[in-house]
Amino acid sequence: MTALGWFQILFYLFVIFLITKPVGIFLARVFEGEKTFLDSVLRPVEKLVYRLTGVDEKHEMRWTEYAIAMLLFSGVSMVLLYVLERLQRWMPFNPQKLPNVDPTLAFGTAASFTTNTNWQAYSGETTMSYLTQMAGLAYHNFVSAAVGIVLAIVVIRGIARRETEELGNFWVDMTRCLLWVLLPVCLVASLALVSQGVVQNLEPYTTAQLIVPHTEQVRGADGKITIEKVTEQVIPQGPVASQEAIKEFGTNGGGFFNANSSHPFENPTPLSNFLEMVLIFAIPSGLTYTLGRMSGSQRHGWAVWAAMAFLFFAGVTTTYWAEARGNPLLHGVDQQASAMQAGGNMEGKEVRFGVADSALFATITTDASCGAVNSMHDSDTPLGGLVPLVNIMLGEVVFGGVGAGLYGIVVFVILAVFIAGLMVGRTPEYLGKKIEAYDVKMAMLSILILTLTILGFSAVAAVEPFGTSSITNPGPHGLSQILYAYTSSAGNNGSAFAGLNANTPWYNVTTAVAQLLGRFFMIVPILAIAGNLARKKTIPESSGTFPVTGALFSTLLVSTIVIVGALTFFPALSLGPILEHLLMLAGKTF
Amino acid sequence: MRKNLLIAVWFTLLMTLLYGLIYPLAVTGLAQLMFPRRANGQLIEENGKVIGSRIIGQEFSGPGYFHSRPSAAGSGYDPLASGGSDLGPTNKTLIERVEAAVKKLRAENPTAPIPVDLVTTSASGLDPDISPAAAAFQAPRVARARGVSEEQVEALVRKHTQGRAFGFLGEPRVNVLELNLDLDRLYGGRPSGSPLQMGKNVARTAIPSGGAGVTAAREGTRSDSQSTVR
Numbered sequence: 095m096t097a098l099g100w101f102q103i104l105f106y107l108f109v110i111f112l113i114t115k116p117v118g119i120f121l122a123r124v125f126e127g128e129k130t131f132l133d134s135v136l137r138p139v140e141k142l143v144y145r146l147t148g149v150d151e152k153h154e155m156r157w158t159e160y161a162i163a164m165l166l167f168s169g170v171s172m173v174l175l176y177v178l179e180r181l182q183r184w185m186p187f188n189p190q191k192l193p194n195v196d197p198t199l200a201f202g203t204a205a206s207f208t209t210n211t212n213w214q215a216y217s218g219e220t221t222m223s224y225l226t227q228m229a230g231l232a233y234h235n236f237v238s239a240a241v242g243i244v245l246a247i248v249v250i251r252g253i254a255r256r257e258t259e260e261l262g263n264f265w266v267d268m269t270r271c272l273l274w275v276l277l278p279v280c281l282v283a284s285l286a287l288v289s290q291g292v293v294q295n296l297e298p299y300t301t302a303q304l305i306v307p308h309t310e311q312v313r314g315a316d317g318k319i320t321i322e323k324v325t326e327q328v329i330p331q332g333p334v335a336s337q338e339a340i341k342e343f344g345t346n347g348g349g350f351f352n353a354n355s356s357h358p359f360e361n362p363t364p365l366s367n368f369l370e371m372v373l374i375f376a377i378p379s380g381l382t383y384t385l386g387r388m389s390g391s392q393r394h395g396w397a398v399w400a401a402m403a404f405l406f407f408a409g410v411t412t413t414y415w416a417e418a419r420g421n422p423l424l425h426g427v428d429q430q431a432s433a434m435q436a437g438g439n440m441e442g443k444e445v446r447f448g449v450a451d452s453a454l455f456a457t458i459t460t461d462a463s464c465g466a467v468n469s470m471h472d473s474d475t476p477l478g479g480l481v482p483l484v485n486i487m488l489g490e491v492v493f494g495g496v497g498a499g500l501y502g503i504v505v506f507v508i509l510a511v512f513i514a515g516l517m518v519g520r521t522p523e524y525l526g527k528k529i530e531a532y533d534v535k536m537a538m539l540s541i542l543i544l545t546l547t548i549l550g551f552s553a554v555a556a557v558e559p560f561g562t563s564s565i566t567n568p569g570p571h572g573l574s575q576i577l578y579a580y581t582s583s584a585g586n587n588g589s590a591f592a593g594l595n596a597n598t599p600w601y602n603v604t605t606a607v608a609q610l611l612g613r614f615f616m617i618v619p620i621l622a623i624a625g626n627l628a629r630k631k632t633i634p635e636s637s638g639t640f641p642v643t644g645a646l647f648s649t650l651l652v653s654t655i656v657i658v659g660a661l662t663f664f665p666a667l668s669l670g671p672i673l674e675h676l677l678m679l680a681g682k683t684f
Numbered sequence: 685m686r687k688n689l690l691i692a693v694w695f696t697l698l699m700t701l702l703y704g705l706i707y708p709l710a711v712t713g714l715a716q717l718m719f720p721r722r723a724n725g726q727l728i729e730e731n732g733k734v735i736g737s738r739i740i741g742q743e744f745s746g747p748g749y750f751h752s753r754p755s756a757a758g759s760g761y762d763p764l765a766s767g768g769s770d771l772g773p774t775n776k777t778l779i780e781r782v783e784a785a786v787k788k789l790r791a792e793n794p795t796a797p798i799p800v801d802l803v804t805t806s807a808s809g810l811d812p813d814i815s816p817a818a819a820a821f822q823a824p825r826v827a828r829a830r831g832v833s834e835e836q837v838e839a840l841v842r843k844h845t846q847g848r849a850f851g852f853l854g855e856p857r858v859n860v861l862e863l864n865l866d867l868d869r870l871y872g873g874r875p876s877g878s879p880l881q882m883g884k885n886v887a888r889t890a891i892p893s894g895g896a897g898v899t900a901a902r903e904g905t906r907s908d909s910q911s912t913v914r
Binding site: 102143146147162166169217219228229233236280285289293295300302303305311324329331351353359364365367368420427429432434435438440444447450451452469472569570677683 | 800806
């Protein structure tokens, strides 16, 4: 670990702290229908959208109608993506003449992008045409992010409003989110990324004549290995920057290329890397301020932010420490940091990022439900890889996915005040709303679904040949691979211990099911909580009310998150990464 | 329900048009206008032929060139198969691969410590850079092979060493392709086998090609992708 490494991490957290308030205020203004500086340009477009789609702007929805509209929209969008993938061969913007995507992969990918997971069992550069990338995948990056954000807004409205059934209009919220929030930022960010070297074109792939040809072994159809001279390098192109911006800003994480944000065409410089990291946390962090502002308790917003920042810092510290120590099994190799090299565990990492930026990115992408990667988590040291895994298992509430992080943390807040209420023997309250059996049941339901999905599928995959045959790293690391796959899917993260061969019918179908369960069975109970909270009366704070502000509350919130996560997943984790760490220290290989 | 389903269909189509086509095409237009070289991959041309991208690594062999890091992309630096080895830290395959690499590097430079990036594969398999330590490690070999002094090679390495952004972001690094091109330019003599003199090209991918001839012709006429070889 180096002083500069730490400085980068602290600087990043500081920048996130600085943008929290402006982003939070802007989000609140957009969704409360207040004036913003973009109104003169966007208001006419907004009205046009409503006219063309038949939306009644004034209509307010109950939580059930909101949920139905959200599910219908997600369903229709998912079908469209599936169709695009299946027909891309005959569509425009396909200069490489890529064939249609096969059915299980197309279904898996459609589920994955609809649920904001962006789990990828394919290589973008050899599977998806430019049209599928733009109109299929990048489109879903926008709308699945918007769905997450508007649901968080509904939950906040549920807390803020009283004695009403009305929670807003799904279509209006979506339109305003897409036009005011996502579009302007992505336009600017994608051009900033191009200025760093992220490509943006519609050209066919470029064939370069190598100045030094090299030889490679090629296995022929008859199984014979022949040596061939390689004289060319085919360099993929594409509309990458426009997708890269929303991929990070919408915490989607689906790479244009197989190597995701480690690919020089997706993330060419330390500066582009920093911008991408800021984009990931911008909305999730801002939403804590929006929560405070709309619910009338700004200090509550900051207390939630502080709990998140603490967990973030704990995670990045552990990963950075583990990765900077390097791999003790590599003998005769200099892994010490010096002025000449970053050192540490460089397997699966890029020189321009080194261990500090890689550890930071890995923590951010799994705290948020992003899943973009700038290093390969599968090659991390056992403890370095443990942190991303745990981050997702905690429910991705450390800032979290856009919207998803906020409604996820509200679930934990409800649990925290419930536990505090049990301790003092009073009915728990949250910002003036009584928390009753129904709310706690729904909160628990969303937590249990996640747990059941992760551990259930992992258990089957860990003992059945159709699950274990995809393992590529033997020993305890194999269990980590499987565990990570279902954790990432159910948590809608999308990053992977990518060695696992996930493009099999078993994994394509089960990860897709896990993604759909993790998304929609989480959302519906949360909407139910929002609906139920909005109906309640507000009761004035009394001396017996447990405060949801200040250090005591933040501590209780952190404890609730850690204890729930630890109790649930510790047995599985001890058989995977923790065991591997101990065996690695003992010098054991597999 | 029916009303919302109808809205869902229209909304999906309209937003696909806006965000799936108009937005990326608008960004493409602006990017091509504002940053044409960068938007097209910073291609390097020599004698009218594209010889690579500044930011996509290539494999170099022979003692007279600086070597890139090991690569897990296809058979090495294949951009159509970008990615890492995904070998876990306790995987025998990884440990043995590193051991073999260490042995080879030890033979060519028996004294200097072996920098970790020279024996590990990158995340993308296309890492264009090596650490300054990895360049320093290779400098004596390159100098010997080229018959120039180590100081000259080291000076060239220093020239191609890029520091941290704003002094603190990222890590210092040396771009291997640019360094090697400069070596060739200054100390002449591309070793035998340059494709510029070779007739036969090996198509190396399973992907249906867009046509190498077409691509080359297009690149040849493009003004923004002119050579960066100074």
